[in-house]
Amino acid sequence: MAEVTAVAKLPSNGRSKFLQRFIRHRLALLGGLTLLFLFIACFGAPIFAPFPKNQQDLLLGPVPPSFEHLLGTDDLGRDYLTEILYAGQVSLLLALSVALVSTAIGVLVGVLAGYKGGWVDNLFMRITDLFLVVPAIALLALALQGLGRSPFSIVLVLSLIGWTYIARVVRGQVLSLREREFIEAARVIGANDRQIIWKHVLPNLGGVIAVNVALAVASAIIIESTLSFLGFGVQPPQTSWGNMLSQASGLIGTSKVYLLYFPGLFILIAVLAVNFVGDGLRDALDPRSGSGSMQGRKRK
Amino acid sequence: MSPVLEVRDLVKEYPVRGGLLRRETNTVKAVNGISLTLERGKTLGLVGETGCGKSTVGRCLVNLVTPTSGAVLLDGQDLSKLTAKELRAARRRIQLVFQDPYASLDPRQSIASILVEPLQLHKLAQGQESQRISELAELVGLSQSVLEQYPHELSGGQRQRVGIARALALEPEIIVLDEPVSALDVSVQAGVLNLLDELQVRLNLAYVFIAHDLSVVRHISHEVAVMYLGRIVEQVTTDKLYENPLHPYTKALISAVPVPDPRIERSRQRILLEGDLPSPLNLPAGCSFKSRCWKSTELCDTLPSLNAQDEHFVACHHPEKA
Numbered sequence: 001m002a003e004v005t006a007v008a009k010l011p012s013n014g015r016s017k018f019l020q021r022f023i024r025h026r027l028a029l030l031g032g033l034t035l036l037f038l039f040i041a042c043f044g045a046p047i048f049a050p051f052p053k054n055q056q057d058l059l060l061g062p063v064p065p066s067f068e069h070l071l072g073t074d075d076l077g078r079d080y081l082t083e084i085l086y087a088g089q090v091s092l093l094l095a096l097s098v099a100l101v102s103t104a105i106g107v108l109v110g111v112l113a114g115y116k117g118g119w120v121d122n123l124f125m126r127i128t129d130l131f132l133v134v135p136a137i138a139l140l141a142l143a144l145q146g147l148g149r150s151p152f153s154i155v156l157v158l159s160l161i162g163w164t165y166i167a168r169v170v171r172g173q174v175l176s177l178r179e180r181e182f183i184e185a186a187r188v189i190g191a192n193d194r195q196i197i198w199k200h201v202l203p204n205l206g207g208v209i210a211v212n213v214a215l216a217v218a219s220a221i222i223i224e225s226t227l228s229f230l231g232f233g234v235q236p237p238q239t240s241w242g243n244m245l246s247q248a249s250g251l252i253g254t255s256k257v258y259l260l261y262f263p264g265l266f267i268l269i270a271v272l273a274v275n276f277v278g279d280g281l282r283d284a285l286d287p288r289s290g291s292g293s294m295q296g297r298k299r300k
Numbered sequence: 301m302s303p304v305l306e307v308r309d310l311v312k313e314y315p316v317r318g319g320l321l322r323r324e325t326n327t328v329k330a331v332n333g334i335s336l337t338l339e340r341g342k343t344l345g346l347v348g349e350t351g352c353g354k355s356t357v358g359r360c361l362v363n364l365v366t367p368t369s370g371a372v373l374l375d376g377q378d379l380s381k382l383t384a385k386e387l388r389a390a391r392r393r394i395q396l397v398f399q400d401p402y403a404s405l406d407p408r409q410s411i412a413s414i415l416v417e418p419l420q421l422h423k424l425a426q427g428q429e430s431q432r433i434s435e436l437a438e439l440v441g442l443s444q445s446v447l448e449q450y451p452h453e454l455s456g457g458q459r460q461r462v463g464i465a466r467a468l469a470l471e472p473e474i475i476v477l478d479e480p481v482s483a484l485d486v487s488v489q490a491g492v493l494n495l496l497d498e499l500q501v502r503l504n505l506a507y508v509f510i511a512h513d514l515s516v517v518r519h520i521s522h523e524v525a526v527m528y529l530g531r532i533v534e535q536v537t538t539d540k541l542y543e544n545p546l547h548p549y550t551k552a553l554i555s556a557v558p559v560p561d562p563r564i565e566r567s568r569q570r571i572l573l574e575g576d577l578p579s580p581l582n583l584p585a586g587c588s589f590k591s592r593c594w595k596s597t598e599l600c601d602t603l604p605s606l607n608a609q610d611e612h613f614v615a616c617h618h619p620e621k622a
Contacts, residue, residue, distance in 0.1 A: 189417065190391045
């Protein structure tokens with residue numbers, strides 16, 4: 001038993017190891033901090049923004065970036081940084097909701113299809129095929145035309161289209177999990193399907209789900225921006241990064257073209273940051289990556 | 301004494317699907333009519349080579365696999381005819397320990413939560429769960445500190461002890477041990493086998509011990525059944541089987557066990573089986589061992605039945621002379 005106590009003293013707890021690996025991933029850390037900064041700046045806009053929202057200064061008109069207006073002002077003399085921060089609230093919130101809702105739908109479908117197998121699996125997978133072959137943008141534009149363009153319907157429609165990827169990934173994982181002996185072991189001690197799914201299947205999907213949420217946020221920001229740019233997304237007077245781009249798009253070829261760059265830059269930064277976080281999560285949650293986790297490799 | 305577990309004419313077939321429409325084209329007979337009885341507090345060894353269906357039998361016993369025909373009777377109750385609720389209750393009485401201690405523990409659960417799970421599922425030791433799992437850990441020779449750890453932090457032997465503790469949590473009468481030590485180092489095997497021995501005496505457990513290693517089975521079993529391609533070819537008390545094997549297959553198996561004495565080992569006569577295991581997809585008519593048997597005659601084209609002479613069951617037309 002001496003060996004047992006020696007092993008017990010090793011400071012190895014799953015959670016702290018995960019944190020170590022994540023921090024070691026420099027880009028992920030940078031992405032995480034950037035994202036945190038963006039969130040605080042956008043949602044703390046009433047505190048941090050240099051000017052009140054929508055404060056017009058018609059006499060000033062559009063001015064280029066200066067110390068007083070870091071990103072300049074638009075035609076109505078509104079401080080552009082302030083506008084971008086408030087628009088960020090809408091963009092980030094939409095993206096996050098879409099990521100969470102679509103992941104929830106995808107996980108539900110994926111788990112049911114993978115775990116039940118048979119006709120349930122077939123049915124769900126043919127439905128995902130259907131979603132994958134129809135061009136998403138066209139579908140989105142049509143759906144939003146019909147449902148109206150409130151943020152709620154945007155989240156709904158984007159989620160209804162975005163769940164297919166995670167559903168496929170989860171289904172694949174569940175198919176392999178289902179055959180693992182610890183699932184059978186749970187059945188032998190008397191657990192039913194519901195208990196097995198909650199206690200053994202979902203926790204083992206945690207990594208995949210976390211990674212997917214991150215990557216879905218990134219793609220949702222882009223899709224929302226695309227839609228808003230095309231005029232199908234967030235409608236003025238509500239602003240998002242996408243429709244700020246759209247409003248500024250008329251300025252190409254004029255001296256005020258910087259108004260187009262700034263929202264684009266914020267989209268770029270947010271998407272890159274979220275992607276880095278996603279990569280970091282994936283690496284940190286995979287026991288085979290990084291060092292000091294030989295034990296995770298023991299099986300097979 | 302009435303047996304606690306009885307298996308009657310157990311058959312398990314797996315369909316083989318092929319072609320574009322995935323039609324059933326053939327069946328694999330993994331288990332082909334097996335009958336066994338197990339008495340309280342005794343151990344029945346089930347041996348055979350890889351693919352002979354012994355693990356499938358084990359899975360049928362705990363109803364992880366539903367038999368195609370035949371019955372598993374727990375105190376006279378047919379497991380496959382129980383309702384979900386009754387089955388849950390029956391599961392308390394018959395538990396399974398898996399072969400692979402790496403795959404059979406959920407990597408995301410701590411040992412404590414693995415051991416608490418069966419208690420919660422059956423509402424046992426309510427309010428005293430943590431006390432009970434400490435007891436269980438002690439029972440299988442694990443230190444209390446292991447409870448806070450995760451499976452990947454434990455050695456193979458420790459993991460298998462966790463698997464045994466999980467089975468014991470429900471206070472079963474029967475434990476099916478599916479090659480419980482074959483994934484472990486030889487030095488660790490002995491420890492786990494002795495633990496199983498001890499637990500049997502202390503808790504009056506009945507074991508079905510599935511293995512392919514004859515020396516391990518000899519150590520722990522009261523009675524041994526030898527399986528070949530889904531059928532039992534010989535069944536008798538352990539001592540008799542090792543002293544006086546009647547079936548040629550058993551004889552060949554026993555002759556393959558090395559003897560830890562170089563002088564005897566050198567002079568020992570070994571029987572090398574020729575040929576391969578016939579495909580279970582296409583079993584030959586008659587005795588399934590005839591393709592590898594040095595004694596086979598025309599008589600072997602008919603299936604030998606399992607006959608007893610002084611409680612020594614053997615299915616062979618040409619048994620060794622007793």
